[in-house]
Amino acid sequence: MSSSFSTPSGACALPDPNAATRDGEAGDAGEAPLPAALVSVRPTRLGGPARGDEEWVAEEVPIALEYNGLSHAVMLATPLDLEDFALGFSLSENLIGSPADLLDVEVQTRPQGVALQLRVTARCELMLKERRRTLAGRTGCGLCGTDSLDQVFRPPSRPLAPLAVDREQLIPVLSRAMRELSEAQPLQQRSGGIHAAAWCSPAGEVLMVREDVGRHNALDKLVGALARAQVDTAQGFAAVTSRASFEMVQKAAGAGISLLAAVSAPTHLAIRTAQACGLTLAGFVREGRATLYS
The missing domain is CATH 3.10.20.10 (Ubiquitin-like (UB roll))
Structure with missing residues (x-):
């Protein structure tokens, strides 16, 4: 893929060790710079x-x-x-x-x-x-x-493989993921107005984060990053800093992600969709607690 990236004067340059290449790198001479994040x-x-x-x-x-x-x-x-x-x-x-x-x-x-x-x-x-x-x-x-x-309803192209995490270990795993996610959001830490989606190991280690003003966009960016890196999405789960809407569940299931952890509430349609897809949906994941809806 070809791209043209540059950082404008006054932009906030924020390093991300999880990404090999990020928008904001120098582009060809004479090309207009991208807006700052x-x-x-x-x-x-x-x-x-x-x-x-x-x-x-x-x-x-x-x-x-x-x-x-x-x-x-x-x-x-x-x-x-x-x-x-x-x-x-x-x-x-x-x-x-x-x-x-x-x-x-x-x-x-x-x-x-x-x-x-x-x-x-x-x-x-x-x-x-x-x-x-x-x-x-x-x-x-x-x-x-x-x-x-x-x-509206698009079932995943392949069955979701359940994540190998014992029920007794789920709270420590999800708590670690949310804690590390909050520490891995440089845009949010500076502005207070950014959502994030993270890819996490079965132990809850945050391995990749993408940020955006829109929760759906953040998850789309994460899905794209996982696909570009050829990550096996059966070997981890996603954590998001938002509510769990129907679209968030459908995007996760479509990417082969079998567990979605959200810091806020799900909708009823999201719960029904998660149940139909075989996706484990956890809401209100915060402060050592979580609620399982599917």
């Missing part, structure tokens, strides 16, 4: 002593996904890990059947935002033309672009 502002604080210090806030940028020149979706997202996002979104939305169907990704900065030019196989292009739609995504949207009820 965080932006410095000087707000006026009301109440308490007057302060004039700067504050970091999360950037939210329209990200257009164009497949073989066909405009497909516009999502609002953090302009970081965009190749992971392109692959993860394509897999999660069933736009491609495997990572091999995505032949190339080119990141283009435009005055209005960022365009991801995705080149896919002829088979996938034909499928996209048959269900072509243009949509405007928003932060945290669930079923953006779904135009019929038949498209």
Whole structure:
């Protein structure tokens, strides 16, 4: 895959040891830089002593996904890990059947935002033309672009293998994962406005993290990163810093992830979907406790 990345003046450069390559690296001369993931502002604080210090806030940028020149979706997202996002979104939305169907990704900065030019196989292009739609995504949207009820429920392409963790060990494992996840979010630590999704070992060790203003985007980025790294998703689980919605469960199950741990509550549709897929769903994972819903 080809890409063009650079860090603009004033951007918050945050290292991530989990990623081999990240959006924000130097691009070719003359190319427009990507927007920063965080932006410095000087707000006026009301109440308490007057302060004039700067504050970091999360950037939210329209990200257009164009497949073989066909405009497909516009999502609002953090302009970081965009190749992971392109692959993860394509897999999660069933736009491609495997990572091999995505032949190339080119990141283009435009005055209005960022365009991801995705080149896919002829088979996938034909499928996209048959269900072509243009949509405007928003932060945290669930079923953006779904135009019929038949498209809502997509069972995983293969049965989910249960994670080998004893019930007695589940609380220590999940607690470790959430603790390490909170320590592995540099954007969240600076801005306080970012979600994250983590890939964890069966022991709860956080191995990979992706951040975004949107919880669905963070999970898509994680799914893409796992696919690019050819990680066996039967050998771990995912932890997210959000509620567990239907879409989050479906994205996890579609990626072959058999356990999803969320810091907040699930929805009833998420629970029913997890039960139907054979996915273990844990909610309210915090402070040494968790609630199992499936």
